[in-house]
Amino acid sequence: MSTPTLPVATPGQTWRTVRTQLRGRGKTLAWAVVGLVAGATAATVTPLLVGRIVDIVTAGGTPGQLGVAALAAAAATGLGAAMTAVGAGRTAVLCESVLGSLRGRLVERVAALSLEQVERAGRGVLLQRTVGDVAVASHVARGALPAFVSSVLTILLTAVGLLALDWRLALAGMLPLPVWLLATRSYLRRSAPQYADERTAEEELTQSLLAGVSGARTIRSLRLEGPHGDDIDRRSRGWATAALTACVTRVRFSLRLNAAELLGLLAVFGMASHLVRTQAVSLGAASAAVLLLLRLFEPVSTLLYLLDEVQAAMAALSRLAGVVALAEPADRGVPKPPRDGGITLRGVGFGYTGQDVLHDVEFTVPPGARVAVVGPSGAGKSTVAGLVTGIRVPGRGAITVGGVPASSLDRRSTGLVTQENHVFSGTLMDNLLLARPDASESALTDALSRVGALTWATALPSGLRTPVGAGGHALSTGRAQQLALARLVLADPLVAVLDEPAAESYGGDRSAMNAAIDAALRGRTGIVIAHHLTEARAADRIVVLDAGRVVEQGTHEELLSAGGLYADLWSSWATANVPAGADDSLVP
Ligand SMILES: Nc1ncnc2c1ncn2[C@@H]1O[C@H](COP(=O)(O)OP(=O)(O)OP(=O)(O)O)[C@@H](O)[C@H]1O
Numbered sequence: 001m002s003t004p005t006l007p008v009a010t011p012g013q014t015w016r017t018v019r020t021q022l023r024g025r026g027k028t029l030a031w032a033v034v035g036l037v038a039g040a041t042a043a044t045v046t047p048l049l050v051g052r053i054v055d056i057v058t059a060g061g062t063p064g065q066l067g068v069a070a071l072a073a074a075a076a077t078g079l080g081a082a083m084t085a086v087g088a089g090r091t092a093v094l095c096e097s098v099l100g101s102l103r104g105r106l107v108e109r110v111a112a113l114s115l116e117q118v119e120r121a122g123r124g125v126l127l128q129r130t131v132g133d134v135a136v137a138s139h140v141a142r143g144a145l146p147a148f149v150s151s152v153l154t155i156l157l158t159a160v161g162l163l164a165l166d167w168r169l170a171l172a173g174m175l176p177l178p179v180w181l182l183a184t185r186s187y188l189r190r191s192a193p194q195y196a197d198e199r200t201a202e203e204e205l206t207q208s209l210l211a212g213v214s215g216a217r218t219i220r221s222l223r224l225e226g227p228h229g230d231d232i233d234r235r236s237r238g239w240a241t242a243a244l245t246a247c248v249t250r251v252r253f254s255l256r257l258n259a260a261e262l263l264g265l266l267a268v269f270g271m272a273s274h275l276v277r278t279q280a281v282s283l284g285a286a287s288a289a290v291l292l293l294l295r296l297f298e299p300v301s302t303l304l305y306l307l308d309e310v311q312a313a314m315a316a317l318s319r320l321a322g323v324v325a326l327a328e329p330a331d332r333g334v335p336k337p338p339r340d341g342g343i344t345l346r347g348v349g350f351g352y353t354g355q356d357v358l359h360d361v362e363f364t365v366p367p368g369a370r371v372a373v374v375g376p377s378g379a380g381k382s383t384v385a386g387l388v389t390g391i392r393v394p395g396r397g398a399i400t401v402g403g404v405p406a407s408s409l410d411r412r413s414t415g416l417v418t419q420e421n422h423v424f425s426g427t428l429m430d431n432l433l434l435a436r437p438d439a440s441e442s443a444l445t446d447a448l449s450r451v452g453a454l455t456w457a458t459a460l461p462s463g464l465r466t467p468v469g470a471g472g473h474a475l476s477t478g479r480a481q482q483l484a485l486a487r488l489v490l491a492d493p494l495v496a497v498l499d500e501p502a503a504e505s506y507g508g509d510r511s512a513m514n515a516a517i518d519a520a521l522r523g524r525t526g527i528v529i530a531h532h533l534t535e536a537r538a539a540d541r542i543v544v545l546d547a548g549r550v551v552e553q554g555t556h557e558e559l560l561s562a563g564g565l566y567a568d569l570w571s572s573w574a575t576a577n578v579p580a581g582a583d584d585s586l587v588p
Contacts, residue, residue, distance in 0.1 A: 035087025338402025
């Protein structure tokens with residue numbers, strides 16, 4: 001059995017989570033119980049009334065007696081159906097609303113997971129929990145659970161009905177009970193871990209399939225199709241084996257139940273004919289007993305069929321509750337607002353998988369200043385961005401913003417714009433409002449205008465109301481970046497950290513890109529991860545990273561005259577970007 005990468009709640013924890021959600025929903029719960037109990041009671045009374053009709057007919061009763069009994073049987077059937085509908089409806093409403101608020105808490109918890117937890121869990125696992133498990137639980141909540149509860153009640157009340165007719169008939173009818181109980185107990189014991197295994201195997205398969213889709217290019221370029229295909233094959237087989245194991249257990253259970261039904265039917269027929277022959281019970285009572293038993297098969301098979309789904313839903317629910325119960329990372333503490341936008345890094349070390357990628361990094365950014373972080377690929381620039389914005393926590397040393405440790409900083413005081421900017425499904429306006437939900441339309445257009453995005457935004461088919469993101473108008477990488485910058489302007493944090501976009505995102509127009517960055521950083525402390533050295537030149541100070549260490553820092557001019565790594569980087573940059581013979585101060 002493989003270990004899931006996100007916690008799965010114990011039955012006790014799951015029940016506590018559900019119970020918390022049931023608070024304040026007492027009235028719906030009461031209606032659900034009353035409806036289902038009344039429905040099941042009426043369903044048991046009907047065969048007893050049919051038995052009564054048989055007795056009236058065999059005893060040569062009057063048409064009046066017959067009419068009353070027939071009317072009572074019809075009324076019980078109608079009332080039973082109506083109360084079952086009320087109970088099923090209320091149960092579905094109750095389950096949906098509990099699940100709805102559970103889903104809300106789940107999404108909150110997933111959004112609050114630390115980056116390390118998200119990376120450890122993997123996107124496939126998170127997707128399976130937030131979409132797959134919720135769908136399984138919600139499917140059962142909508143239909144299966146009311147039918148399940150109703151079946152359990154019908155079975156119990158049938159036993160009571162048989163007992164009301166004659167204890168010997170009840171005894172014969174109860175003959176299959178030990179077989180049912182033993183079969184069910186062994187089924188539940190086996191199938192619970194089998195369902196959990198099946199869902200975990202499915203989670204792993206989703207993870208692998210997702211990796212194949214999002215990493216398709218890398219897989220193709222490194223010719224990893226074979227090994228990746230083998231991995232998917234292995235996981236598919238793992239899933240199929242888990243599903244088949246659960247299926248075999250189900251079929252065995254079904255066979256045992258059928259055998260038990262046959263046993264019960266033979267016993268009741270035998271006992272009823274014996275009791276009628278010895279005149280211990282009336283023909284009507286014997287007919288009612290047989291009818292009750294026949295009516296029992298449907299709820300029993302419903303129970304069997306739904307036990308499966310309810311078990312799968314319980315497995316899904318315990319996985320949802322596992323995420324909901326996740327505690328906030330202890331080191332985050334109560335978020336605090338910074339005194340100002342000044343940033344200080346002291347002796348910072350950090351490693352992703354044990355091995356450090358940053359060593360003893362130290363630099364400061366005065367409030368309102370702009371610092372460019374430059375260095376070769378893999379030097380640790382993006383890691384610094386994640387640490388300053390509190391997304392990652394340093395392994396050693398300290399990072400403070402306005403006197404507050406970055407990890408316990410009020411998230412609204414820093415903003416990070418990376419090279420990958422997600423466009424959410426919704427209108428362009430919805431995407432902007434995420435940063436400041438109460439912003440007026442003129443504030444939105446101002447923000448767009450500051451980052452040079454207003455012209456294209458207003459030219460969209462429905463302007464700011466144009467649907468974008470998945471299923472909507474597709475935005476280029478450059479436009480998505482401008483949208484992220486406009487969101488930053490709207491959120492108005494004290495500190496902004498920008499991973500500078502590729503100039504190609506702006507159709508190669510570096511001056512447009514620089515103007516958008518300038519506008520987004522105006523009035524706040526800024527750290528720019530500069531891939532284009534013109535952006536570094538415009539900064540108040542430049543920090544040069546190499547292999548996770550700060551090797552130089554100073555202004556553009558100071559670093560050029562120092563003749564170190566920055567001077568080398570600048571010279572290769574200028575050679576590649578300035579026409580021969582031109583003054584490199586003209587580099588765009
Ligand atoms: N999520 C991660 N898990 C493991 N290692 C990582 C992760 N992200 C980055 N690294 C490693 O950490 C080191 C620093 O990476 P980082 O992305 O911070 O460098 P960078 O200077 O921003 O590089 P680039 O300019 O190519 O974006 C690299 O060796 C990289 O492979």
